[in-house]
Amino acid sequence: MGSILDGENKSSVDVLIIGAGPAGLMAATWFARCGIKARIVDKRGTKIFNGQADGLQCRTLEIFDSFGFADRVWKDSNHMIEICLWNPNEQGIIRRSDRIPDTIPGICRFQQVVLHQGRIERFFLDSLKEHSDIRVERGVLPESFSFNEAEAENPDAYPIEVVLQHLSEDEINPEQSKATANGAAGSDGLFRSNMAPDDTEELLSRASKNAKAGSRETVRAKYMIGCDGAHSWTRRQLGFQLEGEQTDYIWGVLDIIPITDFPDIRMRCAIHSANSGSVMVIPRENKLVRLYIQLTTTEKGGAPVDRSNITPQMILECAQRTLAPYKLTYEYCDWWTAYQIGQRVGSNFSKSERVFLAGDAVHTHSPKAGQGMNVSMQDTFNLGWKISSVLNGTSDRSILKTYQSERRRIAQDLIEFDHKFSRLFSGRPAKDVTDEAGISMDEFKAAFEKGNMFASGVAVDYGASIIVAKDGDAAKQGDGTAVQWRDSKRVIGKPELAGNIKMGVRIPSFKVLSQADGRPWHFQELLRSNGKWRIVIFAGDVSGKTQMARVQKLGQELAAPNSFISRFTPPGKLIDSVIEILTIHSARRAETEMHDFPEIFRPFSERDGWDYYKIYVDDQSYHEGHGHAYENYGVDPKKGCVVILRPDQHVSWIGDLEDSADMDLFFSGFMRAQK
Ligand SMILES: Cc1cc2nc3c(=O)[nH]c(=O)nc-3n(C[C@H](O)[C@H](O)[C@H](O)COP(=O)(O)OP(=O)(O)OC[C@H]3O[C@@H](n4cnc5c(N)ncnc54)[C@H](O)[C@@H]3O)c2cc1C
Missing domain, CATH: 3.40.30.20 (Phenol hydroxylase, C-terminal dimerisation domain)
Structure with missing residues (x-):
């Protein structure tokens, strides 16, 4: 794994990555390509196999192509060509009101696709194997963290010390499987899918085979990246907050092979019914279709929602009401979840440019716009080469400040976009122009079309800095972080x-x-x-x-x-x-x-x-x-x-x-x- 042994159960490494979701795997991929000594640990016993995030922006495909595996994604995924908007007519019956291209023509050589997160993680793992000796160390949980601030600017120092605990098999079952186990029978598709053929090896090599189970080790690192998701342990160690909306949204997500007479089931659809809520339809690979339904909201600090009350049947019934008079049932459910999320951004993305946070650890938002996985991977796509160039001795550490100014600004823009988009999506359609409480469908379409540019990822525009020679106020163009030029030579x-x-x-x-x-x-x-x-x-x-x-x-x-x-x-x-x-x-x-x-x-x-x-x-x-x-x-x-x-x-x-x-x-x- 590229670490140097200092003695029994003590070692040093250039970069320690906590969490092997999309953000952590993207970081590891950069280090593999740049020859950096890195380790990546994850508390889960396996990668995920189905469900969770699925949408890939066209910019993400460009990035995958730059690492050489976009072709695998392109082949396996479902291609999103058209979006159909469905709204009630004057009699209150839903009808198709518009068709728009899913990816704005001409902005990219790829179009948006959908493929489940488990397959994408598989491509990353294969790429790591091909290009390096970095392997995800599973069933490993960080236990304690210390940081020697005084050594932050010393290029040879290892100012970070983390104690890692190697878990036993009983301890490593993911939270998601526990959550779904409470639900209705047959709902836990998490480890049962037969749709991802090449994961058997992974399933077999559970961390129980890890000879270190139950043991502890101390790792000293020059840099650390917390890619450990919305409940980030790393973020808590640093004392950073997620700031933003007090409201949490609860989403129902159902991945099924639908049996339906709804004509646009193989299109991405936004369906607003007159009085029975709204549904987003996402056609997936292998005849699967994902239905997204916003179920309820909860105020932070209010009574916790009992997610075990939410079942696949309940999500299906919501979708059936919205889609009526069309019929919808299913025999096969691949995965489902009730997913609670707020719209928040981390107060800081880095501690002294030595410990960084990326992905869901520093921004959370609704799954509606399909941005979660993309923006998370793009955080570490931004960060990985910068850390590598500092470790390889070609760049100054000053370059690392641009991570926060560039990516925190993107996260802020994303939350603003998501806020607007979610409100428009979840609201009831306006009956006429005098119905101020309702959502105007013209406004929805305009926001959707504008949102498509943002959601493609190709519009990401980094502000002026030592590595972007733009005119204007650098702090305003970024997240407010001060940018200084060497000897003031801009x-x-x-x-x-x-x-x-x-x-x-x-x-x-x-x-x-x-x-x-x-x-x-x-x-x-x-x-x-x-x-x-x-x-x-x-x-x-x-x-x-x-x-x-x-x-x-x-x-x-x-x-x-x-x-x-x-x-x-x-x-x-x-x-x-x-x-x-x-x-x-x-x-x-x-x-x-x-x-x-x-x-x-x-x-x-x-x-x-x-x-x-x-x-x-x-x-x-x-x-x-x-x-x-x-x-x-x-x-x-x-x-x-x-x-x-x-x-x-x-x-x-x-x-x-x-x-x-x-x-x-x-x-x-x-x-x-x-x-
Ligand atoms: C149940 C669920 C459903 C979702 N559904 C959708 C969806 O439908 N559409 C969509 O766009 N997005 C969805 N998301 C969000 C999407 O999956 C995330 O935005 C994306 O995965 C973020 O990537 P990440 O790498 O930052 O974090 P994650 O994918 O959350 O990865 C974090 C990793 O860190 C590991 N980890 C956590 N804590 C520790 C620790 N202390 N020590 C070691 N390892 C740790 C975890 O095991 C995990 O592997 C969903 C998320 C969840 C949890």
Whole structure:
């Protein structure tokens, strides 16, 4: 697992992750790819097998693709193409009032899909196995925590100490199975599903086989991430609060193979009945359909709701009332739950940038918009490469402050969105314009369409910071965290050079061709999650002498022995190991040669020769059309521009080919000189 033994039952590790849900697994995946010594522990005896979260935003699929397993998700999942809105007509009978595309056309090369959390966890586990020796250690519960604040800024220190307890099998049954065991017969589908064929091995290797059961060990860590869900133990150790609404919502969730005459059962539907509540229908893989019903609310501090009163039958009856006159029954129930949640955000996402919180541990909200799992994974997608770059010695610790300013702001936006969306979803439809207590269905549709952009994940826009060279007030653009620039040297990019590439937002993807072999690639496919920064050189029309001279001059500056690329690359490492250059030109492919470009654009290694996969062209392909990348990115095809991308594909800076001094200043703001 990458830990160093200090003595019996004592060890040290660079990063300790508590919790192996989606957030913890995403963090572990980064550490696996960046060669970081990490451990990930979970109190549960197994991963989950069905139920829980299911919706995957198109941005999440882009992220999975950057780790190489989006294709597995794409194949197994149900694709969400259309949303149907159902409302009462003048006689109070539900009818389809609208159809809208589920994913806004053109925003992403993937569309939103649904697949249960257990399968997604499986893909993460397989990926960890393939790329590292990091394995989830199950049946392991942290017992005590101490943090030596005085050592927080010492890069060699292990200021965190956690005592871990290894549980016996009796102790590791998940809470969810206990909750469902109280319900009606046959309701506990949690460990009985026959729909996830490759989990048998996992089922067999319960923690009872763990020879350490019952024992304790002490782990010292440089960093720790609490990904331990809504009741986070880590959050409690830090004394941080979840702040927000006092109201908790209780949701009924039923995963069934429905038997029904409702015509849109294979569409995502929002159904508002006149007086019998509302239902969200989510068509799933393997003929399953998920029904979401908001059952009731409870004030914090009020009498606790007895969840054992909520049964699958009760959820079904609610759905039947909303769907009438259509009929709905089922023979097979895969999973169900009664799920209580409020809308809250953590007061802090980090303690001294050594202990971090991510996922449900710092934000909770309704499941309606399908955001829980996505936003949780995207928290640690934001954090993992930052911690890795500090541990690998390429970045300053100052970069870690951007985790809270970027992700806490996203959580705040999410809660605001969820608040509005839930109110619109749960309310009774207005009878007419004078019915102020009712929800206007036009308002609902407008919110749904607007919400679709937010819910896709591609609109995430990080504020100005040392790693996003945007203009404006950095604290206001983030969560209020103060941002300081090294020696007050702030660089501001030039957004006007690339109209459709936005600093702070992930770069969109269009097809380009490899100059060397003519193969079409979606540009994002080239942006693997491996911790590298990228300089994307839109070299423009290099068939013109003046333009080629500009490109050559930039190449000379970047290749100079004292250039920032040389200074920030560790001795003995390949020149593209920290900052990689990718070029897209707009001349004709057939009239351009790879060797026309400066050598640093297509670096040479003694063993592997020239790198053939750094130079691309915006041109017609033989089989897949023309990507029109320059036009789609809004870049002048004659003059081009330069774009700096973070390791998570978000855009940091945009400038001219002559702006290498600004690029130097930008990287010097947080990178550590290696020579
Ligand atoms: C019963 C239930 C139903 C849900 N249904 C939906 C849904 O229908 N749609 C939707 O979008 N979202 C749903 N969610 C929310 C969604 O699952 C979460 O948003 C998402 O899983 C968050 O990921 P996470 O990794 O932050 O936390 P989790 O998935 O909660 O993972 C936390 C992990 O930490 C482990 N852990 C907790 N405490 C400790 C500890 N002290 N020590 C060690 N390990 C610990 C847990 O065992 C778990 O594996 C549901 C959640 C629950 C609990």
